[in-house]
Amino acid sequence: MRVLGINAIFHDPAAALVVDGQVVAAAEEERFSRRKHGKRPVPFAAWELPEMAAAWCLEEAGLRPGDLDAVAYSFDPGLSRDAASLGLDDPWDHLRVDYARRAPQFLAAALPGLDPEQVRFVPHHVAHAASAGLSVPEDSATLVLDGRGEVASHLAGAFRGGELEVFKSQELPHSLGLLYEDLTRHLGFLHSSDEYKVMALASYGRPRFLNLLRELVRPTADGGFTVDRIDWGALAKARTADGEMTAEHADLASSVQVRLEEVLLELARWTYEASGGLKTLTMAGGTALNCVANGRIAAEGPFERVWVQPAAGDSGTALGAALSVQGKNVPFGSAALGRGWSDDELEAELRRAGLPYTRPGSIAAEAAEVLAANGIVAWYQGRSEYGPRALGHRSLLAHPGDQDTQTRMNNVKGREQFRPIAPMVRAERFDDIFEGVNPSPYMLFVHQVKPEWRSRIPAVTHVDGTARVQTVHRETEPLVAEMLAEFERLTGLPVVVNTSLNTAGRPMVDTPREAMELFGSAPVDLLAMGPFAVRRAKAFE
Numbered sequence: 001m002r003v004l005g006i007n008a009i010f011h012d013p014a015a016a017l018v019v020d021g022q023v024v025a026a027a028e029e030e031r032f033s034r035r036k037h038g039k040r041p042v043p044f045a046a047w048e049l050p051e052m053a054a055a056w057c058l059e060e061a062g063l064r065p066g067d068l069d070a071v072a073y074s075f076d077p078g079l080s081r082d083a084a085s086l087g088l089d090d091p092w093d094h095l096r097v098d099y100a101r102r103a104p105q106f107l108a109a110a111l112p113g114l115d116p117e118q119v120r121f122v123p124h125h126v127a128h129a130a131s132a133g134l135s136v137p138e139d140s141a142t143l144v145l146d147g148r149g150e151v152a153s154h155l156a157g158a159f160r161g162g163e164l165e166v167f168k169s170q171e172l173p174h175s176l177g178l179l180y181e182d183l184t185r186h187l188g189f190l191h192s193s194d195e196y197k198v199m200a201l202a203s204y205g206r207p208r209f210l211n212l213l214r215e216l217v218r219p220t221a222d223g224g225f226t227v228d229r230i231d232w233g234a235l236a237k238a239r240t241a242d243g244e245m246t247a248e249h250a251d252l253a254s255s256v257q258v259r260l261e262e263v264l265l266e267l268a269r270w271t272y273e274a275s276g277g278l279k280t281l282t283m284a285g286g287t288a289l290n291c292v293a294n295g296r297i298a299a300e301g302p303f304e305r306v307w308v309q310p311a312a313g314d315s316g317t318a319l320g321a322a323l324s325v326q327g328k329n330v331p332f333g334s335a336a337l338g339r340g341w342s343d344d345e346l347e348a349e350l351r352r353a354g355l356p357y358t359r360p361g362s363i364a365a366e367a368a369e370v371l372a373a374n375g376i377v378a379w380y381q382g383r384s385e386y387g388p389r390a391l392g393h394r395s396l397l398a399h400p401g402d403q404d405t406q407t408r409m410n411n412v413k414g415r416e417q418f419r420p421i422a423p424m425v426r427a428e429r430f431d432d433i434f435e436g437v438n439p440s441p442y443m444l445f446v447h448q449v450k451p452e453w454r455s456r457i458p459a460v461t462h463v464d465g466t467a468r469v470q471t472v473h474r475e476t477e478p479l480v481a482e483m484l485a486e487f488e489r490l491t492g493l494p495v496v497v498n499t500s501l502n503t504a505g506r507p508m509v510d511t512p513r514e515a516m517e518l519f520g521s522a523p524v525d526l527l528a529m530g531p532f533a534v535r536r537a538k539a540f541e
Contacts, residue, residue, distance in 0.1 A: 005322030009075040011041040013050035014315035017057040026337040031510040043096035065114035072321035074127035079150040087173030122321040124149030131320030132282035132309040133159035135332035141275035146285035147177035168223035188239035202257035205250030213259040219266040288312040295446040310442040311387030338384030349512040368486035375525030390500035392480040398497035405459035414504040423460035429494040
């Protein structure tokens with residue numbers, strides 16, 4: 001069965017292709033259009049489809065639109081109701097719903113040869129749930145939280161034998177995702193984009209508004225929750241995008257973050273009981289990208305295993321919609337589901353650009369040598385990642401032992417200095433240095449750095465003594481594991497800084513040309529592109 005999944009309705013438009021029980025390709029439209037998040041989540045943009053991502057997915061599989069058995073669209077307009085009746089202030093929401101109803105015709109126009117009758121609507125939160133629950137081999141409880149779907153902001157349920165049973169769905173306007181979006185906007189960041197900045201800022205504050213938030217944001221006995229109106233201005237003055245960041249702002253971020261964690265823990269416990277004690281919890285939805293909360297659920301919740309979909313935000317609903325229509329478990333093997341180039345194609349691009357390059361015996365050893373000398377490496381290898389995390393395919397790497405590395409990396413990327421940078425570590429060395437979820441190959445949990453290591457790897461130790469760790473497994477990421485082993489041989493440190501290969505406000509680098517453009521415009525010492533090495537000193541002497 002050949003199913004193309006499409007996410008288009010809110011933000012992060014994406015496409016994913018599942019063929020006969022295998023995920024063949026998945027990619028966000030932003031990697032093609034170079035517009036961060038693809039588009040803004042406004043009703044007027046709901047007609048925009050991930051046309052380039054969808055066309056590439058089909059090309060990757062050697063298929064034409066007419067070869068598809070189904071196209072799964074991750075929103076069901078038939079479930080929608082008037083926004084005002086849901087307590088939402090969104091007078092143009094009817095336009096979004098109308099565009100969704102016309103999606104079969106829009107898709108047929110974008111993919112010539114597609115029969116509009118092949119398009120199937122999948123409820124938004126069912127798509128989120130399937131992206132996680134059908135991506136593990138075992139039966140699992142599932143928990144979805146985000147800003148909103150058709151009429152709800154949450155789903156609790158369980159997958160047994162590939163079938164979803166829904167226990168509870170929290171109706172709007174109550175939404176933990178919209179709560180966090182509102183806070184993001186109040187703090188001067190871009191909502192539906194910069195929520196991760198609020199999570200980082202929270203570590204610098206004290207949760208001194210927590211008691212009030214416990215009154216206003218409450219779990220309910222039936223597995224849902226209520227979110228009452230919050231007068232943000234009474235707690236902290238609204239900040240403009242370029243305004244001063246104060247302790248008051250950090251305290252507000254801390255308070256909301258802690259309350260979010262508390263409520264999510266209660267929802268997880270309720271879901272565990274409702275599932276009859278299933279051992280695995282699978283999570284998706286934008287709120288599942290809150291790796292601090294994920295870490296607490298794993299550490300303090302009742303489940304033996306917590307698995308978070310790497311593309312947990314809306315882009316992942318493209319995969320979830322396709323899996324839902326296919327209707328069976330397809331264990332997730334790798335997030336490297338996007339575009340890739342052969343060695344010959346990479347070399348041709350380097351020659352076209354006129355860059356001096358070498359082909360060392362080991363690109364991993366070459367990169368480790370530069371890193372050990374405190375250089376910065378642009379690491380461009382294999383297929384690009386699906387989802388928001390750089391996982392060793394489109395990464396910027398640096399030395400974790402230099403106290404100034406965080407400042408340097410944030411300067412290279414042009415972003416706020418309070419933003420942490422994350423470590424990657426070989427899985428077999430994790431327990432020596434960190435505490436928390438292991439394995440953690442998708443960088444979706446926060447871990448404690450053991451006290452004796454904090455002074456050794458200060459660049460990746462956040463102000464609260466934590467780190468968002470990616471464990472690297474030789475079986476799935478042999479080249480990255482080789483680089484880490486060589487870096488440890490040279491420095492004694494088994495950890496390397498890993499952040500996304502992009503600069504502020506831009507999507508992650510996807511093509512070889514984009515990698516070379518970043519290398520040319522930022523103070524990066526080595527471009528490791530496939531087996532080829534370009535050193536800055538040679539390229540710009």
